Amino acid sequence: MTKAYNNHDRLLVAVDCIIFGFDGTEIKALLVKRSLEPEKGKWSLMGGFVSAKESVHDAATRVLENLTGLDNVYMEQLHCFGDVKRDAAGRVISVAYFALIKLDDYKEALLQKHQASWHSLHKIPAVVFDHKKMIALSLERLQQKAIAYPIGFELLPTKFTMQQLQALYEAVYNNSFDKRNFTKKILSLNILNRLTEKEKTTSRKGSFLYTFDKKKYNLLKKQGIKLL
Amino acid sequence: MTKAYNNHDRLLVAVDCIIFGFDGTEIKALLVKRSLEPEKGKWSLMGGFVSAKESVHDAATRVLENLTGLDNVYMEQLHCFGDVKRDAAGRVISVAYFALIKLDDYKEALLQKHQASWHSLHKIPAVVFDHKKMIALSLERLQQKAIAYPIGFELLPTKFTMQQLQALYEAVYNNSFDKRNFTKKILSLNILNRLTEKEKTTSRKGSFLYTFDKKKYNLLKKQGIKLL
DNA sequence: GCAAAAGTGTTTTGTCTACACCCATGA
């Protein structure tokens, strides 16, 4: 490095991951028991420090993989939190990311290792530092996102019923929709494949299973949709 | 500070400001000639380092004020750019902000001091590092923002004509709209006060001047609108 | 045969789009 910048302060830079999952009824966020002082043992987002040799995004990916064992997960940057006193133990700026994962995909052993557990968004416990703000902002972002881009693929199992998909959107918006209108709208997007297979555990009649058409889904992820 | 974090790397953290203005026809961005090595003398966004004693947001505000002499400007965080090699001279992460200002409000002397000038978005010169990405992303954000929130107040003079407002939206979307439909839509938002005063320089008949109703405008800024 | 969830269409309402003429004024 040249000496050009030598007279400037260097700061600790962290990443924190807001990890959302959907259990069929509720949106949940993954919290861990903080493993460091200060505030050790309290509920916290999963985080870590950015090293000099990795990009901020890579750091977030690493942290997410450490906790869940998953790579190739949908993750986007949320916001950089840079208040001077946001971390009680010193000057740390944190770049928050939010990730969407299929709730059944995580590795149970890893979660236990980090004393992690899923918390309904309506019952988030007290969390350290400004993590509450991060969670609130990420929920807003998720809602905005879901208006303009499809999110089902990231949060639902590969095969799912129309009911599950609708329940997801109802959970995101904390609202309920008309079944017929919802089905019509979703099908008109042309991103679903209806399987001949049926899910028979929830009703006698059984409901069709769907999968996302990956190509069309990804196209809409780029182009945007107009849902709601 | 406790010693808890002592074994982690510390990084240089910068802010860069994308400053947009509207000249009645075009959206323009304010660029400066970079005053530091490396790349000294090349076009760049206005930036600066975050010191240990100020928040990231305060640093951005400071940088913006240094350049324009303005405080109380609309500014929001865009994105944190954290690639390892984004700055040729060393590891610097940068938090980009975008600001909207009334183009006539800046202090000419300050602009000269920083060798700053306004550049049409269609004719952005080569800029240092990843600033091109920052500008591109900020334009996307401006467009998204303008769909969901009113932006006229930040970019137009206090009193403005319907034509100016429409020209602003046409510039943002690089598109043209039907005059009647545009007027109807905007007026239906109920955020404008029509003055009895008329602007008479552009036509014989003269066109009504409007101001924003600050209260209603701010309400919509929170609640969101649906424009376009 | 009945309980429980699944699947499906139509009507109404509101919103978006396209489109053209008269008005006021200064020169």
Place this chain on the structure above:
DNA sequence: TCATGGGTGTAGACAAAACACTTTTGC
């Protein structure tokens, strides 16, 4: 009086919202 830009309304297309009954099948 005429040239210039300013202001205004309506009809048709399209999308959104409201709304209820029939189907399947395991028990």
